[in-house]
Amino acid sequence: MRTVVVYSGGLDSTVLLAHLLAEGREVHALTIHYGQRHAREIESARAVCAHYGVEHRVADLRALGAIFGSNSLTNTAVDVAEGHYTEESMKTTVVPNRNMILLAVAAARAIALKADTLAYAAHSGDHTIYPDCRPEFADAMDHAIGLADWHKVRLERPMVNWSKSDIVRRGAELGVPFALTWSCYKGGAKHCGRCGTCVERREAFRLAGIADPTEYADDAPAA
């Protein structure tokens, strides 16, 4: 089975990549670069794909920035919120219709490769404050993607019922090179250890009972 994976270089999509490879699939990774501040993620994506010998492409959508509203991931003037995600701090990270654009471009890649499926790393911890993280949105996109070409591609979310610590546990089973992955929204030399995704990353390792190999700039244990 041939599958295109929406691949960010982060923890979740790296475990998804390894999980699908372990199923014996032919995996093609696609990273969407839409001008997010943490381009650092893309270096991680390349490193992980090289590790697994997986074909990897980057779709450069940075020129789209002009039509997105101001938000903290594309506008460096807005501070990245620290600590656990709250409704308010998460709203600042929303790029309008980001997931549809991402899935539309990834579906194009899947159609070009005559892939059977397009997979992405939605999981049970995804915050439904994002309307385009809701299952009904994913179902609608699956339907639309299936109609977009005579070659029918199925949209799948293999980890949709997994928690973030389930993902870490599965990654550990599969020997995923966690240290190569990138989560931090601040995009410095090391993970900051304090932003929303760093806090979630640390917590997932802790709850999974797996040693966290990540180097954090702020190495104090999470409060």
Next chain:
Amino acid sequence: MRTVVVYSGGLDSTVLLAHLLAEGREVHALTIHYGQRHAREIESARAVCAHYGVEHRVADLRALGAIFGSNSLTNTAVDVAEGHYTEESMKTTVVPNRNMILLAVAAARAIALKADTLAYAAHSGDHTIYPDCRPEFADAMDHAIGLADWHKVRLERPMVNWSKSDIVRRGAELGVPFALTWSCYKGGAKHCGRCGTCVERREAFRLAGIADPTEYADDAPAA
């Protein structure tokens, strides 16, 4: 009512723009630049929007060609740091799933503007041999776009039952500056008069009984 129009600078979408303005709507035009064809269209789009005093943005997706171009098939990764792609190198590129990508990006603009609708110039002459021109694809995209954000945008195709000559007739009623629009696939200084879209354009004026102000390089009447 506020509407984002997917606007190519061609005949059909120009009449759509004028038609929606005549309904008293607040119209925002969005042109998607794939680069695989005639940038000449974009100059026309700018000129028509200036004529009508309509806000106009261009979403530059030329970099997407890099993941679909034939010369990138053997690359394992595309360098995201690479600069502009030339018009020439993009000409051979066909982007699959083009309509979904186009609608996803335009929906992002509509969401950012809190528009009520997103309109595009599908008409009865659109060739349903293309899977993503089928009504069921448009319905699926309308459904997905409606779920993509808490602010619900409706996808509309106001001319879906119009023929190309109906479009010319409506344009003539509205005083559309036809000479500013661009259809030709060849993208020269004048419309070539011979390619598929030029033939359709000439025929639409002839069937509508409207004088065609277009300057064609080959000005012999269509056979």
